[in-house]
Amino acid sequence: MIFKTLKWGIAWSLSLSLFCTNTVSAQKLNGKAVDPVDLVNPLMGTDSKPSLSNGNTYPAIGLPWGMNMWTPQTGKNGDGWQYTYAADKIRGLKQTHQPSPWMNDYGQFSLMPVTGKAAFDQEERASWFSHKAEKATPYYYSVYLADHDVTAELTPTERAAYFKFSFNKTDSAFVVLDAFDKGSEVQIIPEKNMVIGYSTRYSRGKLTNFKNYFVLIFDQPFDNYSTWEGKERFKGKLKSTADQTGAILGFKVKDKSKPVQVRVASSFISAEQALLNLNELGNRTFDQVKADGRAIWNEKLGRLAVEGDNIDQMRTFYSTLYRTLFFPNKLYEINASGEKVHYSPYNGKILPGYLYGGTGFWDTFRALYPFLNLMYPSINVEMQEGLKNAYLEGGFLPEWSSPGFADIMVGNNSASVVADAYIKGLRGYDINTLYEALKHGANNEGPMTAVGRKGVEYYNKLGYVPYDVGINENAARTLEYAYDDFTIYQLAKALKKPKADIELYAKRAQNYRHLFDSSTNLMRGKNKDGKFQSPFNPLKWGDAFTEGNSWHYSWSVFHDIEGLIGLMGGNKQFNTMLDSVFTQPPAFDDSYYGGTIHEIREMQIANMGQYAHGNQPIQHMIYLYNYSAQPWKTQYWVRQVLDRMYQATPDGYCGDEDNGQTSAWYVFSSLGFYPVCPATDEYVLGAPLFAKTTLKLENGKTVEIIGNQASAQNFYVNDLKVNGKSYTKNWLSHQELVKGGILSFDMTSKPNYNRGATLDAAPYSMSTELKTVFKK
Numbered sequence: 001m002i003f004k005t006l007k008w009g010i011a012w013s014l015s016l017s018l019f020c021t022n023t024v025s026a027q028k029l030n031g032k033a034v035d036p037v038d039l040v041n042p043l044m045g046t047d048s049k050p051s052l053s054n055g056n057t058y059p060a061i062g063l064p065w066g067m068n069m070w071t072p073q074t075g076k077n078g079d080g081w082q083y084t085y086a087a088d089k090i091r092g093l094k095q096t097h098q099p100s101p102w103m104n105d106y107g108q109f110s111l112m113p114v115t116g117k118a119a120f121d122q123e124e125r126a127s128w129f130s131h132k133a134e135k136a137t138p139y140y141y142s143v144y145l146a147d148h149d150v151t152a153e154l155t156p157t158e159r160a161a162y163f164k165f166s167f168n169k170t171d172s173a174f175v176v177l178d179a180f181d182k183g184s185e186v187q188i189i190p191e192k193n194m195v196i197g198y199s200t201r202y203s204r205g206k207l208t209n210f211k212n213y214f215v216l217i218f219d220q221p222f223d224n225y226s227t228w229e230g231k232e233r234f235k236g237k238l239k240s241t242a243d244q245t246g247a248i249l250g251f252k253v254k255d256k257s258k259p260v261q262v263r264v265a266s267s268f269i270s271a272e273q274a275l276l277n278l279n280e281l282g283n284r285t286f287d288q289v290k291a292d293g294r295a296i297w298n299e300k301l302g303r304l305a306v307e308g309d310n311i312d313q314m315r316t317f318y319s320t321l322y323r324t325l326f327f328p329n330k331l332y333e334i335n336a337s338g339e340k341v342h343y344s345p346y347n348g349k350i351l352p353g354y355l356y357g358g359t360g361f362w363d364t365f366r367a368l369y370p371f372l373n374l375m376y377p378s379i380n381v382e383m384q385e386g387l388k389n390a391y392l393e394g395g396f397l398p399e400w401s402s403p404g405f406a407d408i409m410v411g412n413n414s415a416s417v418v419a420d421a422y423i424k425g426l427r428g429y430d431i432n433t434l435y436e437a438l439k440h441g442a443n444n445e446g447p448m449t450a451v452g453r454k455g456v457e458y459y460n461k462l463g464y465v466p467y468d469v470g471i472n473e474n475a476a477r478t479l480e481y482a483y484d485d486f487t488i489y490q491l492a493k494a495l496k497k498p499k500a501d502i503e504l505y506a507k508r509a510q511n512y513r514h515l516f517d518s519s520t521n522l523m524r525g526k527n528k529d530g531k532f533q534s535p536f537n538p539l540k541w542g543d544a545f546t547e548g549n550s551w552h553y554s555w556s557v558f559h560d561i562e563g564l565i566g567l568m569g570g571n572k573q574f575n576t577m578l579d580s581v582f583t584q585p586p587a588f589d590d591s592y593y594g595g596t597i598h599e600i601r602e603m604q605i606a607n608m609g610q611y612a613h614g615n616q617p618i619q620h621m622i623y624l625y626n627y628s629a630q631p632w633k634t635q636y637w638v639r640q641v642l643d644r645m646y647q648a649t650p651d652g653y654c655g656d657e658d659n660g661q662t663s664a665w666y667v668f669s670s671l672g673f674y675p676v677c678p679a680t681d682e683y684v685l686g687a688p689l690f691a692k693t694t695l696k697l698e699n700g701k702t703v704e705i706i707g708n709q710a711s712a713q714n715f716y717v718n719d720l721k722v723n724g725k726s727y728t729k730n731w732l733s734h735q736e737l738v739k740g741g742i743l744s745f746d747m748t749s750k751p752n753y754n755r756g757a758t759l760d761a762a763p764y765s766m767s768t769e770l771k772t773v774f775k776k
Contacts, residue, residue, distance in 0.1 A: 028307040029314055036301035037294055039318040039648075042136040045657050047085035047650035048101075053598050053614065055653035056101050057323070058083040059136045063293060064300045064325040065356075065379055066158035067333070068266060071096050072134075072143060073110055077122055077180055078201075080104040085650040089126040090145060092178055093154055093163070095214075095266060099327055099358045099659050103402045106202035107212030107268065109184075112176045113165040113260070115148040118248045120176045120228045138322055139293030155290040157280040158330060160265035162289045167253040167260065171223075174250050175260060177216065181244035188225050188238045188247055193218040195247050196271050204406040208348030212266050213274045219261040224250035261286060268343035269350055273333055300325055303375055304667070307692040315648035317670055317689075320663035324371055327364075327659040328356035328383060331403055345404030346394030354386040357403035359659045361413035362480075362546075363616050367664035369417050370675035373424040374734070377698055384421050385429040387414065391437040396444075396451045407448040410473050410546050411480035412441050419487035420678035422494060424734050435495055438488050442481075442505075453481060458528070464514040467525035467533040467544055475515055475525045475544035476617075479556040482511040486559040486766060487679035509766060512557045516567045521577055523554040539610075542592035545617075547599050549588070551581060551610045552618040558677040561627040562765030571628040578624060582609040582637070602655045606645070611637075613645050614655020619665050620676045623684045626730035627762045631685065632716055632751035638669050638686040639715035671695075671705055672745060673732055680764050682731040685756070687717050688745050701740030707747055714747040717755065721746075730756040731763035 027036050045055015062069035073094040074087035080101030082094065092110030112125050119125040126147075133144035142153045150173075153164040167173040179186055179199045186197035198211040226233050226248040227240035233248065234240065240247075251260055263281050267273035281289060301321055308314055332342040332355050342355040359368075372380040391397050397414035400406040415438045422431055443460070446452030455465035455474065459481055465474040489505035491497075517524040517532055525533040525544030538550040545553045554577075557564045565574045586604045590596045596604075602614035612618055622641065625633040645654040646666050657663055668674045672688035688707035695703040720727045721744040722736075732743075762768075 027302070027305050027314065029311060030309050035298050036318050036321075037138060037297040039315045040138055040297075040301070040322045041315060041319045041648040041652075042138060042322070043085060043131075043650050044316075044319045044323075044648050044652040045650070046083055049081065049084065050101075051598055052601055053653070053656045054651040055657045056081075057653070057657050058096070058098070059141065060096075060326055061136070061138065061141045061154060062156050062326065063139070063158050063296055065329055066156065067097075067330045068156065068159055068161070069096050069326065069329070070094065070141065070154055070156055070161055072141065077178070078104070085131070088128055090129050090143060091122045091126045092176070093141075093152060095161075095212075095264075097329065097358060097403065099360070099402055100656060102656075103400075103406065103408070104203035106204070106403060107199055107210075107266070108180055108201060109199045109212070109214055110178045110180075111163060111216075111262065111264070112178070113145065113148055113150045113152055113167065114174045114176055115150060115167060115170050116172050118174045118176075118226065118233065118250065120178070120233065120246055120248055121231065122178065125176055137294075138297045140290050153286070155286060155293055157289065157293070159267070159277040159333065160263065160280040162281060162286045163262040163264060164286050165260045165262075166256050167251075169253060169255050171252045172250070173253045173260065174248050175218075175262065177247040177249070179214075179245050183243060184245045185241040186227055186239070186245050186247045188222075188227065188249070190222055190225060190238075193221055195249070196274070197245070197247070198271070202403075204402040204408075205345070205404045207345050207404060210268075210343070210345065210348070212268055213271045214264065214266040215271065215274045215278060217263045217278065218249065220251065222249050223252045267333055268331065269333055269341065273335065276336060277333060297322075300376075303696045305694040305696065306690050308690040312647065313689060316646050316652070317667065319648040319652070320646065320666040323657055323663040324368060324660040324667060325376075328359040328401065331355040331357045332386070342389075344389075344393045345401075346390060349393070351389070351393065353389045354382045355389050356383045356386040357398075357401040360400040360406075360409055361417050362399065362409040362411050363658040363661040365413040365416040365420070365678060366616055366619060366661060367668055367675060368660040370420055370424070370678050371660075371664045371668060373421055373426060374737075375695065375697070377424070377426050380421055381426055381428050384418065384426065384431075384434065387418065388430050388433050388437070391433070391440075396446045397437050397441050399450050405446075405448060405451055407450045409450055410454070410477050412453050412484045413480060414438070414441060415484040415487045416678050419491040423490055423679050423681060425738070431495065435491060435497070438491065439501075442485065442488060453477070459511070460508075462514070462528070463508075463511040464526055466528040468527045473542070473544065473546045475523055475550075476546040476548075476553055476556075478515055479512055479523065479553060482509055483556065483558050485509045485511070490679045506766075506770065509559060510563070512560070513563070513567065516564075518567070520550075521554075521568045521573065522550045523556075524550060537589050539587050540589040540592060541597070541600055547597070547615050548612065548617045549610075551584075552612055552615075555621040555624060556617060558620065559680070560766040561624055561676075562762065563767040565628055566767065574628045575625065575630055575633075578621070578628070578633070581611050581618075581621065584609045586610060599655060606654055608640070612655075613641055614653070614662075616658065616661060619662075620674065623674050623676050623686065626684050626756065627765065629757045629759065629761070631730050631756035631761075632753065634685070635687040635716050635751070639689075642666065642669055642689055643712075672707070672743070677764065681734045682764050683734065683737070684763050685717070685720070685730050685732065687715055687747065697738055697740070699738060701738060703737055703740055704742045706742065706744040708745060710745070710747045713749045716748050716751045717745050718748040718752045719746040719755065720744070728755065728758070728761055730761045
C-alpha cells in the first residue's frame with residue numbers, strides 16, 4: 001500500500017511537471033505580452049452584504065474545479081459571508097467548498113497563526129489586517145496579520161495545500177487549527193509532527209456518514225501542544241472529540257528566515273485517503289507548488305487570448321473567466337490503485353467513479369455549462385458521468401448540489417445541462433442512462449420540492465402548474481418545465497428515441513402558451529379552472545414567479561421566441577415590449593416577500609428600468625432583438641451592461657455572481673455571441689468587446705474573433721465576415737465554430753439598420769422547425 005501510494009504521488013508530480021512546461025501564448029495589452037493570471041482580481045465582488053450583493057464572492061484560492069478552495073475568513077464561523085472586503089480582521093485561513101453565502105459551506109476547517117498567548121477562540125485570535133498588505137491571486141494568497149506580527153501564505157493543489165507562516169523571533173508562536181462545530185475531532189501525533197482529524201459541519205440537505213478528514217504535517221517539531229473543546233484548552237492532550245474541537249501547536253522561532261511550514265490535505269473518504277491526497281504536493285517546495293499552480297491557471301485562462309488596449313476591460317474579462325472555472329468542483333478522489341472514487345452525499349457510501357457538486361442549474365444552465373461545452377468540453381464529460389452517478393445513487397438528478405440534494409430554487413434544468421452537452425458534441429459517457437434520468441425527473445416529484453418536478457401531475461394534465469393549488473412560483477415552474485421539455489425533445493431526436501417520446505416532449509415544450517395573457521402581452525399565473533389569477537400586478541416579485549416579476553419571466557421561452565413574437569402580435573409589438581423593459585421606472589411590489597430582497601434593490605439602483613441583470617431570469621432578454629429584426633439594439637444594450645455592470649473591483653458585479661453564470665454572461669458577451677437557447681447548436685450574435693480574441697479549442701482548432709475598430713464608441717456591427725465571406729445571419733453554429741476559423745466584425749459608431757433585419761436572419765425557434773400553427 002505504501003509503495004502504491006508513493007508511486008502514485010511521484011507519477012502525479014511528474015505528470016504535473018510535464019503539464020506545466022507547456023507553452024502558453026500570452027495575452028497582449030497595448031501590444032505587450034502579459035500572463036492572463038496576472039489580470040485576475042480574486043477580490044472582485046467581495047464588497048457585499050445580505051442586503052446588497054456586488055457579487056457575494058470570496059477570494060477563492062484553488063485550482064480549476066479542485067475539490068477544495070481556501071479563503072481568508074473575516075466572518076464568524078458558520079457565517080456565509082466568510083470574507084467581506086469591508087472587514088478589518090481575519091480569523092483564519094479556511095478550507096471552503098462554499099458555492100455562495102446563501103448556500104453556506106460544508107466540511108470546513110481553518111488554520112490561524114498567533115503569537116504571545118495561545119489564543120484559540122475565534123474572537124481572541126482574530127487579527128487586524130489591511131488590503132495594502134494582502135496579495136490575492138488564484139494560486140497564491142498572502143496576508144500580514146498585524147496583531148501577531150506574522151505573514152501567512154498559502155498555495156493549493158486540487159485536494160491539498162502548502163502553508164507558510166513567517167514569525168519574527170519569539171518563543172510563543174502557535175498555529176491554531178479550528179475543526180468547527182457540529183461534531184469534530186483532532187488527534188496530535190508529535191513524533192510525526194502531524195495532526196489528523198475531521199469536521200462534520202454542513203449546511204444543506206441531510207447527509208449520512210459525512211466527514212471531511214484532514215491531515216496536517218509540519219516541517220518542524222512541536223515545542224508544545226494542546227487540544228481545545230469549545231472554550232476550554234487542554235495542555236498536552238493528544239486527542240479531543242466534541243461539538244467543536246481544535247489543536248494548538250506551539251513553536252520556538254529563532255528568526256524569520258525559517259518559517260513554520262505546513263502541508264495539508266483532506267478527504268471525504270477517510271483519514272488514509274487524506275494522507276494519500278497529500279501526495280499531490282509530492283516533494284515539491286512551497287515555491288514550486290506556487291509556480292505549478294500559476295502555470296495551470298495560465299494554461300486554462302490562456303485558452304482565451306485577448307488583445308486590447310484597455311487594462312480595465314482585460315482585468316474584468318480574466319477576473320470573470322476565473323470565476324467560471326471553479327464550480328461544480330470535484331468530489332471524487334484517486335485511491336492507492338489510481339482509481340477514481342468518491343463519497344456519495346446521496347447515500348453515504350464510498351463508490352467508484354466521478355462526482356461533482358456545488359452548483360445550481362437554475363443559474364448555470366444558461367451560460368456556464370454552454371461555456372464549458374465550447375471551451376473545456378473534457379471537464380464536462382467528467383461532470384456528465386458524475387451526474388449519471390448522482391442519479392444512480394440518489395434516484396434523481398440534482399438541481400442544486402451542495403454537496404448533495406439541496407431544496408432550493410425551481411425548475412428541472414438538469415435536462416438542459418445534459419441535453420446541451422450532447423447536442424454540442426460531447427461523447428464518452430453514459431448518455432442513455434442520463435436520458436432515462438431526464439424522463440424520470442420530468443414525470444415525477446422528487447424527495448424534496450427542488451428535485452424532479454413539483455406539481456408534475458397538474459403540469460402533465462393541464463399543461464401548466466396552477467396558481468391556486470398551493471404550489472409557489474407556479475408560473476416560473478411552468479415556463480422552465482416547458483423549456484426543459486424542449487431540451488428532452490432535442491436529446492430524444494439526437495438519440496433516435498421512439499417517436500412517442502419525441503412527440504410527447506415536443507407537445508409539452510409548447511406549454512408556455514397556456515400562461516400568455518394577450519390583454520397584457522405578458523405571462524401570468526393561471527388557476528386550476530383555466531382562468532388567470534387576479535388581481536395581477538406585473539411588477540410583483542415572487543408569488544407566481546421566482547426572484548423576479550412577470551416582466552422578467554415573460555421572455556423565458558428560450559426555445560421558441562418566434563412563437564412568443566406571434567403571441568405578442570408580431571415583431572413591432574414584440575420590440576415595443578422589449579423596449580419597455582428599459583423605459584419603465586424600476587418600480588416594484590415586494591409584498592410577497594414582506595420586504596425588499598437584495599435582487600430587487602439591485603435592479604432598483606441600476607438605472608436600467610425593469611432590466612435586472614443581477615439575477616438570471618432576464619439575462620438573455622437583451623439578445624432577443626436578433627429574432628425580431630432589430631439586432632442593433634442587442635449590440636447597444638450588451639455594451640451598456642458590459643461597461644456599466646461589471647468591473648474588476650470589490651463592488652464589480654451587479655448582483656450575485658452565482659457559480660460562474662453571471663461571469664459566463666460577461667465572457668460570452670465580450671466574445672460577441674451568447675447561448676440564448678442551450679440544447680440547440682446556435683449562439684446568438686452581439687458584438688465583440690476586444691480588438692482580437694483567439695479561442696484555443698480542445699480539438700486543436702482556433703477561432704479568431706476580430707473587432708475591427710472596436711472601441712468605446714464603436715459597438716455596433718456594420719458587417720460580419722466568416723472566413724472571409726459576408727455573413728448575414730444573427731446567429732453562429734457551434735458545429736461550424738469548433739471547426740475553427742475567423743470571425744471578422746467591422747465595428748462602427750452608428751447602427752446598421754439593414755444587417756440582420758430580414759426574417760431569415762433570425763436564430764432558431766421551435767415554431768419554425770415544426771411549421772405548425774399552435775392555438776393558444
